[in-house]
Amino acid sequence: MGKRVWMGLLLSFVLLTTAVLAGCGNGGGEKTKVKIGEVTRSLFYAPQYVAIEKGFFAEEGLDIELTTTAGGDKTMTALLSGVIDVALVGSETSIYVYQQGADDPVINFAQLTQTDGTFLVAREADDNFDWNKLKGTVFLGQRKGGMPQMAGEFAIKKHGIDPHKDLELIQNIEFANISAAFASGTGEYVQLFEPTASIFEKEGKGHVVASFGVESGHLPYTVFMTKQSFIDKNKSTVQKFTNAVHKAQLWVEQNDAATIAEVVAPYFENVDKDILISSIDRYKQQGSYATDPIIDEGEWNNLLDVMTTAGELKEKTGHDKIVNNTFAEKAIESAGK
Numbered sequence: 001m002g003k004r005v006w007m008g009l010l011l012s013f014v015l016l017t018t019a020v021l022a023g024c025g026n027g028g029g030e031k032t033k034v035k036i037g038e039v040t041r042s043l044f045y046a047p048q049y050v051a052i053e054k055g056f057f058a059e060e061g062l063d064i065e066l067t068t069t070a071g072g073d074k075t076m077t078a079l080l081s082g083v084i085d086v087a088l089v090g091s092e093t094s095i096y097v098y099q100q101g102a103d104d105p106v107i108n109f110a111q112l113t114q115t116d117g118t119f120l121v122a123r124e125a126d127d128n129f130d131w132n133k134l135k136g137t138v139f140l141g142q143r144k145g146g147m148p149q150m151a152g153e154f155a156i157k158k159h160g161i162d163p164h165k166d167l168e169l170i171q172n173i174e175f176a177n178i179s180a181a182f183a184s185g186t187g188e189y190v191q192l193f194e195p196t197a198s199i200f201e202k203e204g205k206g207h208v209v210a211s212f213g214v215e216s217g218h219l220p221y222t223v224f225m226t227k228q229s230f231i232d233k234n235k236s237t238v239q240k241f242t243n244a245v246h247k248a249q250l251w252v253e254q255n256d257a258a259t260i261a262e263v264v265a266p267y268f269e270n271v272d273k274d275i276l277i278s279s280i281d282r283y284k285q286q287g288s289y290a291t292d293p294i295i296d297e298g299e300w301n302n303l304l305d306v307m308t309t310a311g312e313l314k315e316k317t318g319h320d321k322i323v324n325n326t327f328a329e330k331a332i333e334s335a336g337k
Helices: 003-023 043-053 072-080 092-099 147-158 175-183 196-203 212-216 228-233 235-254 257-267 273-285 297-309 326-335
Strands: 032-038 062-068 086-089 106-113 118-122 138-140 168-170 189-193 207-211 222-227
Touching (some): 072 086, 072 092, 092 222, 118 196, 118 212, 175 196, 235 326, 257 273
Antiparallel strands (some): 106 222, 118 207
16 A cells, blocks of 8 residues: 555544544534423423523533423323423422422422412403402312412412402313313413413403412422432533523523514414513513522422412421522532633
C-alpha cells in the first residue's frame, strides 16, 4: 500500500472517529428517556410544554415522553406501577401514598404551579356575582379528595357556605367527563380548568364568575414528583430535569401570553389562538405559574390546612417527610451563573 493511500485512510479514520466522539457530546449523543404522566392537558401547565418545545429538556440531555393520565388517582397508579418515571400532579396524592405507609414514598422535587387552576363557571353571565348565590344551587364539583375539589370547598367555606349542606354538590363524575356533563345540562355551576373555561365562554355554554386560585391562596398545587427509589438511582437525571423546568419557568415569566401561546399551541391543536392567549394571560395575572421549582414550607402548610378543612387528612405530613428541595436549589444556583 502506497504512503499516500495509507495517509488518506488514516485521515478518513481520524475524521470518522472525531465525528463519532462529537456525537457523544451533550448536543448529539443518546439522550436519557424520562416518561412524564400529566394529570390533565391544560394551559395551567404551560411551563412544562415550554420546557419541551424550547428544547430545555433536550439541552439537559433528556428525551421526554409525555402522556396524559386523566385524574390524580390514575396518575399516581401509573407512577407507582412504573408505567411513568415522573408524575405532574397535585401534592396531595403523595401525602395519601405516604400515609398508607409506603415503603417507597413519592417525593415532591419541583413545583410547577402555585395556585389552584380552576374557575367557577356559571350558566349565565353575572357581573355582580356573590358567593352566597351558590346557596340552593346544583354545583358540579371535582373528584372527592382531589386538589381541585378540596381547594374549591376551602374557598366556598371561606365565604361562610357549607358545600355539603347549603347546596347540592355533585362530585361522582369522572374528571375527564365533568365539562361534558355541564355542557349537557348537569349543574348550575361548575369548576373548570383552562382552556375549557374560556372555550365555554366563547361558545356561550358558561361564564367565569370567580377564581378558586385567587380564593384559596398559594399552594404547591401541581408538582413534579417521583418515587424515592427513582431518585436514589437517577440523581443526575432528576437534577437535569429540574434544571430544564426552571429554565422554562424563567422563560414564561419573561414573555407575554401571546409569545407563550405560540410555543404551546401544538399541545392544543383544536383551541383557537385567542383562547390560548386569554387563558395563559389569566393564569399569569393571578400568579399561578411558579417562578422557581422550590416547594415552600409555608405553601405546604396551606395545603395541609386545605386538606384538613376538606376532612381528607388523617394527620399532617411534615414538609420534611416527602419534599426534597435540593434539586430545585441547585437549579436556581445554576441559572444564576
